[in-house]
Amino acid sequence: MGVSVCLASGKDGVGRSTITVNLGIALSSLGVSTVVVDGDIEGASFSILLGVDPDTPSLHDCLACKTTSENAVIEAHGVNALVGGIGIEQLVDVSVNGFSNILKELTERFDIVLVDSPAGLGTEAVTIMNSCQSVILVLTPDINSVTNTLKTLAVAKKLGTTVLGGIINRTGGQYDIPSDKIEDLLRVKIISEIGEEGLVRQSLQEGVPIYAGNPDSSFSKKIMDVANKLIGSG
Ligand SMILES: Nc1ncnc2c1ncn2[C@@H]1O[C@H](COP(=O)(O)OP(=O)(O)O)[C@@H](O)[C@H]1O
Ligand SMILES: [Mg+2]
DSSP: OOEEEEEEOSSSSSSHHHHHHHHHHHHHHTTOOEEEEEOOSSSOOHHHHTTOOTTSOOHHHHHTTSSOHHHHOEEETTEEEEOOOOSGGGGTTOOGGGHHHHHHHHHHHOSEEEEEOOSSSSHHHHHHHHHSSEEEEEEOSSHHHHHHHHHHHHHHHHHTOEEEEEEEEEEOOTTOOOHHHHHHHHTSOEEEEEEOOHHHHHHHHHTSOHHHHOTTSHHHHHHHHHHHHHTTOO
16 A cells, blocks of 8 residues: 655645656656555645646546546656646536545555645645645645645645645745744654756746756755655655
8 A cells, every 4th residue: 555645734835746747757767656646625735846738637536536546646757746726617516525445545546646736725625634644735835835834734734644744935035934843833853945947937937846947956855855764765
């Protein structure tokens, strides 16, 4: 059986989806059988990040029993992916009730299942965090993000989801809270600090994830460090 890890955050815009997709590509390049899952039901973004056809079979289709995860997982830029539907029609009556079964199927097929969880503490976010064995918290170095991460952390602990640590993204600003201070506030190990990197936006524009298009960028190197830490060799 594989392991399931969700990437969670208190707020959107911290780079959760970007990190999930690129971490999946990095793990796959290390030979680890990995699938990335676009669990952000209302804010799906993997088809855009991966530059694939928005009509690709999606997690939404799986949740609505229109297809199976076996049919819906695609391969793009070197990673297996279950993308989310980006159309509003796919949100009508969507329910995450079937998520844990889909996750179970995926952990039977892959060694690591990385799930991009919705931000915040709504039903979908809590259901997904409860279904996953462990969680990585993604945040930015500002007080809003830290405050909201504390709430996500409290919920993860209550659910019994193992907290692997935090990733501080988009660092390098003049008013950043230092990472050792964030570590003290959260009492969670900081796995990585990733700097603001212009190529990330370029990769979004091009529909080619930065790890695939620019494996030597500072962002990609940090992502590879996280991948090595996850598999226990870093
Ligand atoms: N390290 C970074 N440097 C520069 N831009 C980044 C970085 N990480 C993410 N971004 C950009 O920030 C925005 C939000 O990222 P995204 O992954 O969509 O966040 P989330 O999934 O948390 O809402 C995107 O435009 C993305 O390209
Ligand atoms: Mg996102």
